[in-house]
Amino acid sequence: MPVLTADSDIAEWIDPDLVPRPVVTIGATGFVIARGGPHDANFDDRQELDFHSHRKGQLMLALNGVLTGEIEGGFWIVPPQSAIWVPGGVLHKIKAAGAIECYIAYIDSSVASNLPAYCCTVSATPLLRELLIRSAGLPMLYAEGGMASNLVALLLDELALAPIGNLHLPMPADTRLRRIVETIMAEPADRGTMRTWARRTGLSERTLARLLARETGMSFGRWRQQLHLMLAVRWLATGASVQRVANDLGYESAGSFVTMFRKALGTSPGRYIAQRRS
Incomplete structure (x- = not known):
């Protein structure tokens, strides 16, 4: 049709x-x-x-x-x-x-x-x-x-x-972890540490780390980086600048954001989006 x-x-x-x-x-x-x-x-x-x-x-x-x-x-x-x-x-x-x-x-x-x-x-x-x-x-x-x-x-x-893509983020089911997830997704620039988030949810760092590993297979830092990567791709593809994305994700500079992006996806943000628009 x-x-x-x-x-x-x-x-x-x-x-x-x-x-x-x-x-x-x-x-x-x-x-x-x-x-x-x-x-x-x-x-x-x-x-x-x-x-x-x-x-x-x-x-x-x-x-x-x-x-x-x-x-x-x-x-x-x-x-x-x-x-x-x-x-x-x-x-x-x-x-x-x-x-x-x-x-x-x-x-x-x-x-x-x-x-x-x-x-x-x-x-x-x-x-x-x-x-x-x-x-x-x-x-x-x-x-x-x-x-x-x-x-x-x-x-x-x-x-x-067709090759399987890598822009996937495991989502936990535990209600305490879901509160952390929802807060970070709403405020991705929040750079709270593992200790900070454990205190906010009333958990020990060890318990938080164990729950995250069990339900997502990732450490807290790796999970948050993957979330940042996915948000970055969405924002860049809808026209946001690299500097704007870096700021919204809480990076100290556009350069540090570009380094993370390149390590994860093998190319710069600008080239990644250009390849998908060509």
Whole structure:
């Protein structure tokens, strides 16, 4: 089907979960896709959806703007030219920032055996990107057994080979840790030490360290750095300057922020974003 926009007639919308085809792809710009249908939204502002699920797995490719996804126990950032994969039946919440253009493929479990059984981000190869765009031009009830089926089969093969992304943040379930997480996400420039956070939550440093390791697999410093990295990617992709991001994350200088970013992702912030906009 053609790319949907905020001006499209959504009365003609068909829930992809109900379409008897192994893969159904749509393009979307200017509104949110959730609960199986489109919802008008101004993507110049951040938009957030409640937790929901689909019977089919969902692959969301962001060409412009930034998507974030959350499931129980995990948080993902999806920068431009990347995608997020959510298996069927998994409760998830999608958030968007910037002017969004994306393509969403709904994939039936009968053809998803070679795809990850867990939520993850994937790096979209040029071929995968073009296959998603092309498949979005197919009718929802495309004829099976011909060119459309071959296109869908190639899309599934290319998706199975796509590299897994690294912008993932484990989210703890312990209520005391969640309070720390929520505070840091609301005020990422807070540079409180492990001792500071332990005192704020009424825990010993040893207990806090043990809880974090058990529930996230990370030390406090490593977890906070990963959060800063993910926030930085989201802000940079929506137009913030390196200096502004460094300030908002509480770094003493833009240089120290750039050093952290380069060590984590192998390139500078400016080059990282430029590569995804090219």
